Amino acid sequence: MKAITYRRYGGPEILEYGERPEPKVGPDSVLVRVRAASVNPVDWKAQAGYLEPFLDAVFPVIPGWDVSGVVERPGPAVTEFRPGDEVIGYVREDFLSRGTCAEYVAAPVRTLARKPRNLSFTQAAGIPLAGLTAYQSLVRALRVGEGGTVLVHAAAGGVGSMAVQLARHMGARVIGTAGERNHEYLRALGAEPTTYGEGLAERVRALAPNGVDAVLDLVGGDALTVSAELLAPEGRLASIADPAVLGLGGHYVFVRPDPDDLQDLTDLAERGALGVEVAAVFPLQKTADAQRLSMEGHARGKIAIAVD
Secondary structure, eight states: OEEEEBSSSOOGGGOEEEEOOOOOOOTTEEEEEEEEEEEOHHHHHHHTTTTTTTSEEEEEEEOOOEEEEEEEEEOTTOOSOOTTOEEEEEOOOSEEEEOSSBSEEEEEGGGEEEOOTTSOHHHHTTSHHHHHHHHHIIIIISOOOTTOEEEETTTTBHHHHHHHHHHHHTTOEEEEEOOGGGHHHHHHHTOEEEOOSTTHHHHHHHHOTTOEEEEEESSOTHHHHHHHHTEEEEEEEEESSOGGGGGGTOEEOOOOOOHHHHHHHHHHHHTTSOOOOEEEEEEGGGHHHHHHHHHHTOOSBEEEEEOO
16 A cells, blocks of 8 residues: 655654555454545654654554545454445554554544544544544533633634534633634634734733633643633633643643544534534645644644545
8 A cells, every 4th residue: 555654753854655565454443445634733743753752653654643534344343334434533552653644544443433424535534633632622621511711722723623613512602812814714613713922811801801711722831821810710721732731730631532522523513513624635645745734833724635
């Protein structure tokens, strides 16, 4: 099969496009013919070696954890899926090696759910990691519910845009930080936009004088520090970007595969409550260019990889 690989830690320049053996399919996995993958910041951070303290890398590594595609062959213990089923997945294992930037991936069933019927493969590939991150942060860490006010940092990005939609679906009011060019986009998603940077605390207090009930930090650093000052009494704080949140009494969220959560996201997408903005689509052999765009940090929504 054709695949993208890297043989050592480094930046986009180390990626290679070429032949790799088709992956073996274990008893609890299915072979998925990949139709699309997506790029997330964790992909190039893992590739740079930042996750080396937690995850072994078995080189050559195929990058990518997001997938949408078609089941080619189930493993012998699998009853959940049949050949021809369209699926999405957050195909993360406890080591780096068998990623989704390839023509085929062997995906454990614990990482998969049915693909939303109303989304294209490139749109659907944007849901798993970003959608699960937003969902698990809002539901489990922040316990967002009807009538609360949620502040989402970097609200126009992949995770942020899904968090805005999910929080609105849960009945919350949402304030989202973003550059001015994305303010109309956030309004269309149902958020009240404000710019990030100096003066953020005053701008948020003007919108929510009594404080916000929950903050989802996707940036870290100063944004996290300011967020702690903006909470209402009993307010809750979560970050996916900065473990320092633990010292502020908040939750550090590292997304995990969960087929039930992923199926909930599929259901929401089919009901029109969750959409995917695709900023750009790259062919598989141009994955390095997709990573470079992600590293710029300004893409609206998701960056997709189309696998022909």
